[in-house]
Amino acid sequence: MPRWGMVIDLDKCTACQSCTVACRVENNVPIAGQRDSSNGRAIFWNEVIPVIEGDGTHLKGRFIPRPCMHCENPPCVQVCPVGATFKDAEGIVRQDYQRCIGCRYCTVACPYGARYFNWRAPEFAESHASYRNPDAPARPRPVGVVEKCTFCVQRIERARRRVAAEGRELRDGDVVPACVQTCPGRARFFGDLDDKHSQVSRLARSPRALRFLEDLGTRPQVIYLMEG
Amino acid sequence: MAMAKALIFRETIHRLERIGLGYVLLLLGLVGLVGWGASSYLSQQWTRGLWVTGMNTPAYWGIYIVNFVLFIGLSAGGILVAALVHAVGIERFRPVARIAEILAISCLVLATVFIMLDLGRPERFFHLLLYGRMSSPLVWDVIVINVYLAISMALGYFSTRADLIHCMRELPRRRWLYRMLSLGYTDLSPQALERDHRILRTLAFAAIPAAIGLHSVTAWIFGLVKARPGWHSALIAPLFVVSAIVSGLALVIVAVVVSRRAFRLPIADHVVKDLGLLLAFLIPVLGYFLFAELLTVVYAREPAPLAVFREMMVGSYAPIFWFNLLLGLLLPLLVLMNPPRRVVLAGSAVATGVVAIAVTRFEIPLAGLLPFLPTQVALGIPPTAIVAVFWAFGLALPLLLLVSPKGLTPARIGIAAALVVLGVVAERTNIVLPPLLERLMPYPAGPGYFPTLVEISIVVGTYALGVLAFAFLAKLFPLVELSHEEREAA
Amino acid sequence: MxxxxxxxxxxxxxxxxxxxxxxxxxxxxxxxxxxxxxxxDERWVPSVCLQCPGGCGILVRVVEGRAVKIEGNPKHPINEGVLCPKGQIGLQILYDPDRIKGPLLRVGARGAGQWKQIGWDEAVQRVVSRLKALRARGEAHTFVFMNGRNRGQMGDLIGRFCSAYGTPNNVGHSSICADGSALAHYLTQGIKSYLGYDWDRTNYLLCFGAGFVEAWRPTTRLLRAYGHMRRGRPIRAKIVQVDTRFSVSAAKADEWIAIRPGTDGALALGIAHVIVKEQLYDEAFVARHTFGFEDWTDAKTGESRLGFKSLVLREYAPEKVSKITGVPVETIVRIAREFAATRPAIAAGERGASMQSNGIYNRMAIHSLNALVGSIDTPGGVIVQRGPSFTAWPDVVQDDLAKVGIKMHRVDSAGTARFPLAGKVYQGLPEAILGEGPYPVKALFAYYTNPLFSTPDVGRFYKAIEKVPFVVSFTPFMDETSEHADLILPDHTYLERWHDDVIYPSLGYPVVGLRQPVVKPLYDTRNSGDLLIQIAKGIGGSVARSFPWTDFVDLLKFRFRGVWEGRRGTIVAPSFAAFWKKLTEDGVWAAPPYRFGEWGEVLKTQTKKFEFYSNALEHKLHDLAKKEVEKAGEKGSEVTEAQALERILVGLKLTARGPKVYLPHYEPFRAPGDPRQFPLLLNTYKLMTHAEGRGANVPWLQEVLGVHTGMKWESWVEINPKTAAELGIADGDPVWVESQVGKLRTRARLYPGAQPDVVNMPFELGHQAYGRWAKGRGVNPNWILVNEYDYLGGTAGFFSTRVKIFKA
Structure with missing residues (x-):
């Protein structure tokens, strides 16, 4: 049983936001529009956070792509009163849209801000509905529940079926989430953290490796490699 | 003497059936507000989702949760008084015990209403029972609220039963109603009454840990969330307990002062005064907890909690914070202590001096704290309109204090208590909202939070529902327990 | 909605x-x-993206006839399976609900938006009869074909159409894009094109005013290169960004050098000064492959000429350069030493340096740095893009009408003394149309270009288009230009049509991708390639004979036959049919690797060397001067060549005289207007989410618009916080940005990365048409940009506008 994890190399990241867009396409995340965007109602399973500090010519700019961290000790799962958010057997923090009561305790408890409440029903303008990803786990969510990054679980399933058809086991690199596949700087890596030889576990052992807000004991399964 | 008592007894009971024009208008008004709130909910929030509220990412929670916490806290007054009367046996508070119990139950019910209002999928509330997970403090709260509610109902029942039966006998037209309410247990023999008394005593004792549990668990909904530095504190549970007792008691005082006039209840001035005194003792305890929390954060200067407190103390939530501290705690305390005018003047002089020195010595950005009305209203910073009303109300009071020579009247105690309640509204607002806006990851600032008209309508409607329930109960049975002598005399 | x-x-x-x-x-x-x-039913169809000119290969997931996801094509060497955000959003272009669904004929007033749906036969007939009539009257040259995204064979096809028809006025868009760079390459290397760079092997990048990870081309290739330079190999390259603002590229670089707008050339020359003075340059390369470094003597005249070395030593000491650029002396010296000591190193530059009033000289100066350190045609240096061996075009058949027409002066005065080096002056058309031109414009085609949005001082074009009696647009979207057209002949979107795409100069070796329909066309649209062939056939005669192909795919196959015959690269097949089949399966043909050392391909100047001293420029200006002398002679006045040259230089607003004119030097940056009235300089820039103004109706892009400001769905102007405080402007305030041309109302963003006297506005928004999400949203800085030129190349100065800002 793999334990899925992701590595994001901030030194290779170009802040292009391709991950953000690819994620929204792949996972049928609806468009919020101007009003809802400025009112804080837009949903980003993956988001690039800008951090620009300093003044004059002494500025430091940093851009942090932020998917769900899929913590080993997820605070969101701990606080969910109905078990609508849960950690699946492969370490992915998932959301059961049919069970969620919309109390938003998990959104409050997530230190990373990776969970989004869908304040309104998803809408697709006319012909825009045509491009919706038909894969079942990516179907648009009903209004009033919390949604989040799934590590593109539908792609994991697809990879499994493909591999099964080929009559072999999953190998490193078989599963590629949308954000990883599109990343132009090749800054994102995905794989099995329990497999010592996988690319992600090798990178996770890098001296540049860092897990955000590690002191909270959440043990994120998304590991960042620092710049410089 | 006995005749007079008997007369009061009859009068009290028969007044229940007299419905004046004022009362009808009040009911109509309240029903109107409830209807307005309900229609706002059904036509907007139910159909279009929480999108119609002012909540957003990251202000995931808004005034529904503020009110949930507030009403959980306000319910504490009932238990305090019940414990004092039924467990400790302080008879002088017996006349206000029933009001306190009614308040406790209504506040709890309102709190659950507010939780329901906050859900994105309210029709799935039963999932809490079906799939409840013990790891979630929200589930603990569901349990403890139900336990507490059961105890409160039982307390209410056993302390009202005798009066219900008297009413049944005196008011034949409502006989069926009182029989139903008394659950058919109509035995008024001394043995039965004695048993009621024993049960009441046991319940009152049981209610104390239940109350502490209730307020602690509610606090832990917040305090156990490590992602929110403004909440994540061990002190938050005791703080909630004290704050609940203070606000609950204050609410009891307000209700007593208002209803003794409105329903001409036989509650003596000295009872109100004693309640006020009790409040005056408790306010400093709350102040102490707040100070301890504040000192820890400000002294340690850990960035995340400090950012929350900065937002609270000098940021956009400063008006609410300083209202809570100055007009919600300090001023009521002064009023209740009723010091001689010389002391007030001297104290003010010293306080002004201290503030002046502190401001110059520590370069406190006074500008951020004081000129709230002109600048911050102009900037449209948070719930300005509401807060402005609070401040105006609060600022009128010192004048009253200095102008009126009458000393500590029940009305004044009522006003002081009302200020305390409003102060706790402010405190709850600041406990719930600012920590949501500060994020551990370096996100750009969000849009902030301001409730929408829909949200405010629904909250006001819910308040009206509470008042409506109280007004209704006031005509259902005597708000003051019929005294033993009165019953005997009758 | x-x-x-x-x-x-x-x-x-x-x-x-x-x-x-x-x-x-x-x-x-x-x-x-x-x-x-x-x-x-699920398929993956290979094709080629069209959101930028990069030409990335894509794979489109098609489920039950609907395209549902676009990924990068791993076989395409320019993007190797990855894709930038603009590539990702193609589905919202294909399924844009505001697309034009069939040919439209204007029935109301221009721009009133009243249209009649007509059939294709009628539409083609209208165009044909109009063009035929024009030609019959001997006015073929009054037909102007404006074109923008003319990828692959479309560019040549349009050129061929113009030649066969008989008009010199094939007006591409590159004079508002980045012609400054191409012309600088022409003057120094003899190659009038963008250049490739061997990013993967370079160890030092000194980047002047190019949005390396935001807006430069080819986007995905550069993003890939960035990741590779940082952590894709053992040595981490250093990246230094010279920029007028703290762009995302500056943030992602190791060092940001804040520079005054338009002074990049001076900084490059200051760096050259240090390198020359400290003898850090590649002496072998300079000696073998360059011309004009040392002072030299003209063999013909015996005159002694100034060399680059003497020029930079004499005029560009760091102290002086520091005063011009605002860059500290120590920084100039340090960067010069780093740049010269780290091999291989690349000095690159783009719009920020090149689309200035002094852009070509700026770019020459920057490019000279590459020659100084020998980074031309070396691993990790500048490389020259080679093209696929397409079958040569058959000669255009021209009748007399065409022969006369094609020899007429260009209406935009490109190549004249006004714009000597220009191949086209896109943004100069309004003046030409409004009366300054040699003749009126009687018909105008716009293929994938939107002059009513994308030219500086764009209001001019609105006036000009009213004067053109016949305007035809080919875009699938109702953009501003289409809205003012008489006839709209909507193309398919790129996901519905056959089209080839030769990559943007980058990898060096030849690569061509094939765009093929991934879904059946959704609406009654038609491939413009097919349409042009049809129109040519409709006009008949020699024009028709110039187009012997049945349709555009037939033409593509004709051209690709040559590639197949080359029998090299990724697809080698026994028959052309097999080659074509494999091409449709792979989506791309490429012939790696890049071949170093083919100097004849790399240095195409007269001297076959890298020319610090540009003979081409000298000859061009002297030829023009001679023509002026002749012209004057015809009129009977006596003018010497020197006088004529002086007059030309004055016309070009150049301050240099003598040999310096032909050497990379710093021409003072021009920003017209009174600095007291307009104290701030307006800097415009492109965002990563900017798909050439075509992304405006794409919610996916709008919702992630400005990553560094967090702004979405609306425009903004970046102001330094201190400047804003002086102006009493707070973050988020609505403000007016006013220039001498006009004013715009937008939102202020306090941004520490804005210099105190420079404000920044991004392009992309501010459409008056295009669709429900684009229309009326945000502002287009082009409305307030002064139309300043680099007259030498006819290129637009996009950074020459002075503004003032005040609270709205």
Whole structure:
């Protein structure tokens, strides 16, 4: 049983936001529009956070792509009163849209801000509905529940079926989430953290490796490699 | 003497059936507000989702949760008084015990209403029972609220039963109603009454840990969330307990002062005064907890909690914070202590001096704290309109204090208590909202939070529902327990 | 959007009802049953992206006839399977609800938006008769063909159409894009094109005013290169960004050098000064492959000429350069030493340096640095893009009408003494149309270009287009230009048509991708390639004979036959049919690797060397001067060549005289207007999410518009916080930005990365047309940009505008 994890190399990241867009396409995340965007109602399973500090010519700019961290000790799962958010057997923090009561305790408890409440029903303008990803786990969510990054679980399933058809086991690199596949700087890596030889576990052992807000004991399964 | 008592007894009971024009208008008004709130909910929030509220990412929670916490806290007054009367046996508070119990139950019910209002999928509330997970403090709260509610109902029942039966006998037209309410247990023999008394005593004792549990668990909904530095504190549970007792008691005082006039209840001035005194003792305890929390954060200067407190103390939530501290705690305390005018003047002089020195010595950005009305209203910073009303109300009071020579009247105690309640509204607002806006990851600032008209309508409607329930109960049975002598005399 | 509440409720309840079956149980079910999509008809179709000129290969997932996801094509060497955000959003272009659904004929007033749907036969007939009539009157040259995204064979096809028809006025868009760079390459290397760079092997990048990870081209290739330079190999390259603002590229660089707008050339020369003075340059390369470094003597005249070395030593000491650029002396010296000591190193530059009033000289100066350190045609240096061996075009058949027409002066004065080096002056057309030109414009085609949006001082074009009696647009979208057209002949979107795409100069070796329909065309649209062939056939005669192909695919196959015959690269096949089949499967043909050392391909100047001293420029200006002398002679006045040259230089607003004119030097940056009235300089820039103004109707892009400011769905102007404080402007305030041309109302963003006297506005928004999400949203800085030129190349100065800002 793999334990899925992701590595994001901030030194290779170009802040292009391709991950953000690819994620929204792949996972049928609806468009919020101007009003809802400025009112804080837009949903980003993956988001690039800008951090620009300093003044004059002494500025430091940093851009942090932020998917769900899929913590080993997820605070969101701990606080969910109905078990609508849960950690699946492969370490992915998932959301059961049919069970969620919309109390938003998990959104409050997530230190990373990776969970989004869908304040309104998803809408697709006319012909825009045509491009919706038909894969079942990516179907648009009903209004009033919390949604989040799934590590593109539908792609994991697809990879499994493909591999099964080929009559072999999953190998490193078989599963590629949308954000990883599109990343132009090749800054994102995905794989099995329990497999010592996988690319992600090798990178996770890098001296540049860092897990955000590690002191909270959440043990994120998304590991960042620092710049410089 | 006995005749007079008997007369009061009859009068009290028969007044229940007299419905004046004022009362009808009040009911109509309240029903109107409830209807307005309900229609706002059904036509907007139910159909279009929480999108119609002012909540957003990251202000995931808004005034529904503020009110949930507030009403959980306000319910504490009932238990305090019940414990004092039924467990400790302080008879002088017996006349206000029933009001306190009614308040406790209504506040709890309102709190659950507010939780329901906050859900994105309210029709799935039963999932809490079906799939409840013990790891979630929200589930603990569901349990403890139900336990507490059961105890409160039982307390209410056993302390009202005798009066219900008297009413049944005196008011034949409502006989069926009182029989139903008394659950058919109509035995008024001394043995039965004695048993009621024993049960009441046991319940009152049981209610104390239940109350502490209730307020602690509610606090832990917040305090156990490590992602929110403004909440994540061990002190938050005791703080909630004290704050609940203070606000609950204050609410009891307000209700007593208002209803003794409105329903001409036989509650003596000295009872109100004693309640006020009790409040005056408790306010400093709350102040102490707040100070301890504040000192820890400000002294340690850990960035995340400090950012929350900065937002609270000098940021956009400063008006609410300083209202809570100055007009919600300090001023009521002064009023209740009723010091001689010389002391007030001297104290003010010293306080002004201290503030002046502190401001110059520590370069406190006074500008951020004081000129709230002109600048911050102009900037449209948070719930300005509401807060402005609070401040105006609060600022009128010192004048009253200095102008009126009458000393500590029940009305004044009522006003002081009302200020305390409003102060706790402010405190709850600041406990719930600012920590949501500060994020551990370096996100750009969000849009902030301001409730929408829909949200405010629904909250006001819910308040009206509470008042409506109280007004209704006031005509259902005597708000003051019929005294033993009165019953005997009758 | 006008959705009534009732419909809204209906939609939302229907959506939620339809969704009630999702959830954990279904996830499990999907796992067991194989899910819905796999049971259905699902294909991956290779094609080529068109959001920028990069030419990235894509794979489109098509389920039941609907395109549902676009990924990078791993076989395409320019993007190797990855894709930038603009590539990702193609589905919202294909399924844009505001697309033009068939040919439209204007029935109301220009721009009033009243159209009649007509059939294709009628539409073609109208164009043909109009063009035929024009030609018959001997006015073929009054037909102007403006074109923008003319990728692959479309560029040549349009050129061929113009030649056969008989007009010199094939007006591409590159004079508002980045012609400054191409012309600088022409003057120094003899190659009038953008250059490739061997990013993967360079160890030092000194980048002047190019949005390396935002806006430069080819986007995905550069993003890939960035990742590779940082952590894709053992040595981490250093990246230094010279920029007028703290761009994302500056933030992602190791060092940001803040520079005054338009002074990049001076900084490059200051760096050259240090390198020369400290003898850090590559002496072998300079000696063998360059011309004009040392002082030299003209063999013909015996005159002693100034060399680059003497020029930089004499005029560009760091102290002086520091005063011009605002860059500290120590920084100039340090960067010079780093740049010269780290091999291989690349000095690159783009719009920020080149699209200035002094842009060509700036770019020459920057490019000279590459020659100084020998970074021309070396691993990790500058490389020259080679093209695929397409079958040569058959000669254009020209009748007399065409022969006369084609020899007429260009209407935009490109190549004249006014714009000596220009091949086209796109943004100069309004003046030409409004009376300054040699003749009126009687017909105008616009193929994938939108002059009513993308030219500086764009209001001019609105006036000009009124004067053109016949305007035809080919775009699938109702952009500003289409809205003012008489006839719209909507093309397919790029996901519905056959089209080839030769990559943007980058990898060096030849690469061509094939765009093919991934879904059937959604609407009654038509491939403009087919259409042009049809129109040519309709005109008949020699024009028709110039186009012997049945349709555009036939033409593509004709051209690709030559590639097949080359029998090299990734596809070698026994027959052309097999070659074509494989091409449709792979989506791309490429012939790696890049061949170093073919100097004849790399240095195409007269001297076959890298010319610090540009003979081409000298000859061009002297030829023009001679013509002036002749012209004057015809009129009977006596003018010497020197006088004529002086007059030309004055016309070009150049301050240099003598040999310096032909050497990279710093021409003072021009920003017209009174600095007291307009104290701030307006800097415009492109965002990563900027798909050449065509992304404006794409919600996916709008919703992630400015990553560094967090702004979405609206425009902004970046102001330094201190400047803003002086002006009493707070973050988020609505403000007016006013220049001498006009003013715009937008939102202020306090941004520490804005220099105190420079404010920054991004392009992309501010459409008056295009679709529901684009129209009326944000502002287009082009409305207030002064139309300043680099007259030498006829290129637009996009950074020459002075503004003032005040609270709205």
């Amino acid at each position: 006008s959705i009534s509440r009732r419909t809204f409720l209906k939609i939302s309840s229907a959506t939620s009802a339809g969704l009630l079956v999702t959830g954990r149980s279904e996830l499990k079910g999907a796992q067991e049953q194989g899910g819905r999509s796999d049971a259905a």
